[in-house]
Amino acid sequence: MTSFWSFWTSIIILGTIFGSLWLLYIVRKSEPFKTETDQSVGHEFDGIEELDNPMPNWWVIMFVATCIWGFGYAILYPTLGNYEGLLGWTSTGQWEEEVAQADEKYAPIFAKYAATPIAALAKDSEAMKVGQRLFANNCAVCHGSSGRGALGFPNLTDDDWLYGGEPETIKQTLLLGRNGQMPAKGLKPDMTNSDVNDLTHYLLAFSNRSDDAAAVERGGKMFQTACVACHGADAKGVQAIGAPNLTDNIWLYGSSAAKITQTLLHGRAGVMPAQEQALGQEKVHLLAAYVYSLSQE
């Protein structure tokens, strides 16, 4: 906060506290602890008269107590602009302390899980409950709470893998992240729109969805020049670079002709963020087991 805003907010907070007390003081009655007077202020509505009574004591005491509490709080905790408070409390400090306590408490459990091979860990239902919670907190935003994915985010519950579904491969995916690179128009940037249309037909034909045999044939030829290096001669994909199988009718970016054409024209670049720094080896190990378990059911 700049010193202007620091000053400004402090003035407002302190001004409110002392302004309220001052207001209370100037409207006080000369005999504050005398409760009832019969003095009328001269207003009368339908036979009901307004009397000039002092405020009830309990109310005044509570009001003053609240002001004292507020002032005390402002002195002890970081309330007034950049002033840090006498107790030195910070929200990050509290968070770090809680995390440190939790880490200490759960470290032995994670250490035990980390020593168990992934495939065996995937069968441990207690461990999988912990894994599910980790997944909900760290992965569900992209892959969905059930791991079924969404457009652009792969389904982790089927046995179709971009990078491979072996336990160690999954762990590698999580630790280091992945970066899918599908270049626009493959290896032939001078490709025409009609080439793209042919290729779309070629891909649709794998699921019997093309009605243009000539286009399929032309597309197949183009595929062998522009695409084969990554997706393989049979278009079944290459897991080492995350090039998907294009023949199984499972689509990361949508199955329609329009979506496929869009992929070919503009390319795609899916990013799976690396988790090594964020979660650490042991949690990643447990999550790899959880992901592995999803596709085993």
Ligand code: HEC
């Ligand atoms: C910001 C979104 C995002 C988050 C968060 C995320 N992922 Fe991913 N993940 C992706 C995307 C996108 C891909 C596909 C990458 C590609 O297209 O190459 C992917 C790929 C994967 C793969 C590879 C799937 C395959 O078919 O090979 C696995 C496994 C995976 N994620 C698991 C996880 C786990 C476990 C977490 C939680 C720690 C997680 N992801 C968090 C977006 C995310």
Ligand code: HEC
């Ligand atoms: C440099 C390697 C490379 C080349 C060349 C390449 N691709 Fe890809 N392709 C990929 C990768 C990697 C992905 C996955 C992208 C992602 O995960 O975001 C992909 C994704 C796709 C998809 C989306 C699949 C889905 O499930 O939604 C289609 C369709 C596709 N490629 C078709 C082609 C065609 C047709 C060609 C030739 C014109 C081609 N690719 C050339 C690497 C390549």
